[in-house]
Amino acid sequence: MVAQGFTVDLTKPLVFQVGHLGEAYEEWVHQPIVSKDGPRFFASDFWESLTRTVWWAIPTIWLPVVCWFVFMSYRMGHSPSELALMVGGGVVLWTLIEYTLHRFLFHIKTKSYWANTFHYLIHGCHHKHPMDGLRLVFPPAATAILCIPFWNLVRLISTPSTTPAIFAGGLLGYVMYDCTHYYLHHGQPAKDPARGLKRYHLNHHFRIQNKGFGITSPLWDHIFGTLPPAKTNGKRS
Structure with a gap:
C-alpha cells in the first residue's frame, strides 16, 4: 500500500516501516491480511523471537503463580469461601482493565512515527494480521x-492479607482472556455462548472496529454503550 509517498514492503521486517505511514497508518492497519503466516517484525532473530509466543505458555507459566498468591492469602488466615470471593473479585477487576486497555490504549489513534510504531507493536499488528497464531497472546x-502496576493498583484498594488473592484473581482473569482470545480466532465452537462470543x-x-471491546465478556460494552449495532450499512465505522 502506498501512503504519503511511502510503501510498506510486506516481505521485509515491518515494525520500523509502519511509522512512516503517518496519518495513513490508521486506515492501513485496519485493512486485515487473513493469513496464518505472520509477518516478520525485526531483522534481529533475538528480538523477533521475543514477539512470538505459543498460547499454551500462558497457562503453563501463570497458573502456578496464581496458585501461589492464593496460598499467600490462605496462610494469612482467610477461609476458602473468602478466597473464592477475592479471586472472583479479581477476575471482575481484570475484565474492566481488559476493556479499558482495549478501548483507550489499543485503539488510540496515532499518526507520528513512534506512536504508530508503538501502536503496531501492542495491538495494530493483531488487527493487520488477525490470524497470526504466535502473536495472539502477550x-x-x-x-x-x-504485573507490577497491577499489583500496586490492587494494594491501593485492598488490605495486606487480601491483596495476594485479589491479584491472583486478576492474573487468572488475564489467563482466561488470553486463552479465550486465541480460541476465538482459531477454535471452531459449535454451541453458544462460545459461538456467539466468537x-x-x-x-x-x-465489521466495526470501534465497538465491541470486550474479549472474555461483552459486560462492559453493555455498561458503557459500546455494543456494536445489530446491522450496519456495510461500511466500516
Missing part, C-alpha cells in the same frame, strides 16, 4: 512487567 516478559469478536475485527 509475551510472558511483557506480562511480568505489567462472532462478537470477529465482528470487532472485520
Whole structure:
C-alpha cells in the first residue's frame, strides 16, 4: 500500500516501516491480511523471537503463580469461601482493565512515527494480521512487567492479607482472556455462548472496529454503550 509517498514492503521486517505511514497508518492497519503466516517484525532473530509466543505458555507459566498468591492469602488466615470471593473479585477487576486497555490504549489513534510504531507493536499488528497464531497472546516478559502496576493498583484498594488473592484473581482473569482470545480466532465452537462470543469478536475485527471491546465478556460494552449495532450499512465505522 502506498501512503504519503511511502510503501510498506510486506516481505521485509515491518515494525520500523509502519511509522512512516503517518496519518495513513490508521486506515492501513485496519485493512486485515487473513493469513496464518505472520509477518516478520525485526531483522534481529533475538528480538523477533521475543514477539512470538505459543498460547499454551500462558497457562503453563501463570497458573502456578496464581496458585501461589492464593496460598499467600490462605496462610494469612482467610477461609476458602473468602478466597473464592477475592479471586472472583479479581477476575471482575481484570475484565474492566481488559476493556479499558482495549478501548483507550489499543485503539488510540496515532499518526507520528513512534506512536504508530508503538501502536503496531501492542495491538495494530493483531488487527493487520488477525490470524497470526504466535502473536495472539502477550509475551510472558511483557506480562511480568505489567504485573507490577497491577499489583500496586490492587494494594491501593485492598488490605495486606487480601491483596495476594485479589491479584491472583486478576492474573487468572488475564489467563482466561488470553486463552479465550486465541480460541476465538482459531477454535471452531459449535454451541453458544462460545459461538456467539466468537462472532462478537470477529465482528470487532472485520465489521466495526470501534465497538465491541470486550474479549472474555461483552459486560462492559453493555455498561458503557459500546455494543456494536445489530446491522450496519456495510461500511466500516
